[in-house]
Amino acid sequence: MRFVAALRNAGLPVSSDETLVAAQSINLVGYDNRGQLKAALSMVLAKTESDKQLFDLCFERFYGNRTAHQESPDGSDKPDPNQDRASAELCPQLQHLFNASPDELALAVQQAGTRAGLDSIRLFTQKGVFRRKILEQLEWPALQQMMLETARAAPGGSPTLSSLQDFAARLQGQAREHVDQQYALLGEARSANMRDQMLMQTRINRLQPRQKAHCRQLVARIAKNLIKHFKRRKRYFRRGMLDLHASLRHNVATDGHLFRLYWRRKHRDRPRLFIVCDVSGSVRQYAEVMLLFVASMQELLPRARCYAFSDRLEDISPVLKVRGDTENAIATTLQRVGRGSTDYGAALDSFAELAGPALNRNSVIIVLGDARNNHTDPAVKTFQRCADKAGRSYWLNPEGRYAWNSGDSVMAQYQPHCDAVYEVGTLAQLEHFCEDLLRKTL
């Protein structure tokens, strides 16, 4: 079933079992009622609301065209002497096409498309190539030759020529339509996948504004996957030693014979994140994406606190809880805070003051910044004190490793006090870090 292939391409996970059920339900419902067929297939193949929207789109694209043809009035029934003359001069295949109804023509183009390997279309730049290949399959060169000869024979134009031209235009239009439709079905999703991969590898501060929305979707998807993965993982660690009290209590009914054992549960506190973001001009975009990420993972890390600073530090945790347009809220807040020039020393001092009492071995400090301190005091001692108090501390630097410690960057001074230092320039690197973080702390 090519429809299922198209759905899978669009990102719907359709299993082979579901394909079977779909075939059975088509048997039950039949092809007569289009609305009913669509509803039935949608129930069998698309299992969430967002999947249903995708399904609707695919269904319309896949089956939409055919009904359009069936409804269009068939005007080619009337015999036209010019047409007859024109068709008589064509080779058999073209003759057949020339006299074909729109439906037959569509079918012929479709078959030519399959022969030309249209199923493998990936990029929109391939559209032209495939159009030409399809036309070649349909004896297009012969038709052009014919048109040329007719034009030469009657330079002033003739009815035969015009009907030939008309036919050529129809053929071209049909081929274009078919290629467009197939690209929409098969190619678009594939090139979207490719675009995703590119986005993952692009440095975050080079993203164009128009890529932002896409980037946001990507972040949400990655966060969702991580949540799914780590929610399950948590439970492995739970069982502890035998709980004698509870076992005795529950087995009173059996005279204290231990029929059923109860185990102590190891209680693991969830980590508490303290995120400190440098939001001065150079790093702000990274901070935005980072916070978006943390906001998307509220389910796993509900007690995260975050602080933003340029010349002074501010607690911006409420922004994570904003429902709805989180991205905008983050952007405006960061813009407000990020006006001054960076001063890590002052920021760390006020961080120690604000968050210091709350730090314990469950805390995780994450600093996001390029450690470019404008040659002021880096307050390494304060950072060390905080890092010692917290269970873990990480430093994320958006710059490439080659640039660390050059100019006014003081990365080397902070590095010894962190559990690990990551380079987080792209979404892929950010995902890698988050996975590491969750694995170590949950």
Added chain:
Amino acid sequence: MRVDPPAFADAQTLTRQLGDCGYIASDEVGLALFLAYQLQKPLLVEGPPGVGKTELAKAAAATLEQPLIRLQCYEGVDEAKALYEWKYGKQLLYTQILKQQIDQVLGKSEGLGASMEKLHAMDDIFFSERFVEPRPLLKALQQPEGAVLLIDEIDKSDEEFEALLLEILSDYQVSIPEIGTVAAQQVPVVILTSNQTRELSDALRRRCLHLYIPFPGMQQEITILRSRIPDISSLLAQQMAAFVERLRQLELGKQPAISETIDWGRALLLLHADSLDRDTVLSTLNVLLKHRADVDDVAAQLPQLLGSEP
């Protein structure tokens, strides 16, 4: 061989039949139930609270003339609550009553080995089907005439419980270690409902047909109102449906569901209201809206909401 009841000959007949049972179904709902029955697949129903997901199961049971077996899910629901449990008290009682018999049986045998053998033979008596207390899932499989099994608010249960359901949903059988596998005598119609408070696992979704019931359109709501409250005047039903429709456009803490519209209709009928006016609406708003803030919001906008009435 199963004989299909006439109601399940095709989707349209089924939709009509559901209507006769007091459940006004859209074509899609009827089709979903039809497919679930014919393909013997569980039907997962999602939608906002109060659109009649649970009612659908009740109406299906009434249409099929089969018993409705309901399992209400909650956090911590487990095998013992959903599948089966050993009747521990009965086992204990029987061993006490039969103590003498056991003594007699064991008394005559010589040696530890022989006693063990006899005990082994008895062991199976106490772990037989007679001592199994069937819970809803097992009960549904044991019905000789088939049943409608409603697993309500599956999203409230834990993820582990979902995994437990998988065997039942795909093969309609249950494995009890001491007895063996219990297969369904007659495949039940399974309907699962979810309010989307958490994401269900893909494994569960894959095994089910999926139906999303949205809030009804205005016409459908009028039909539902008139079928549920036969005494209501058509003018009032129309006004109510229009008003509720407009309420659902607003940003409310909790949107009024169909069940609440019906309650509201009954309340208005008790107050002998023939049409909506400002005071009646104001005094009965608390039937429709369940948050203080929502009531205040709507009360402030009441003239606009009522003003454009036809």
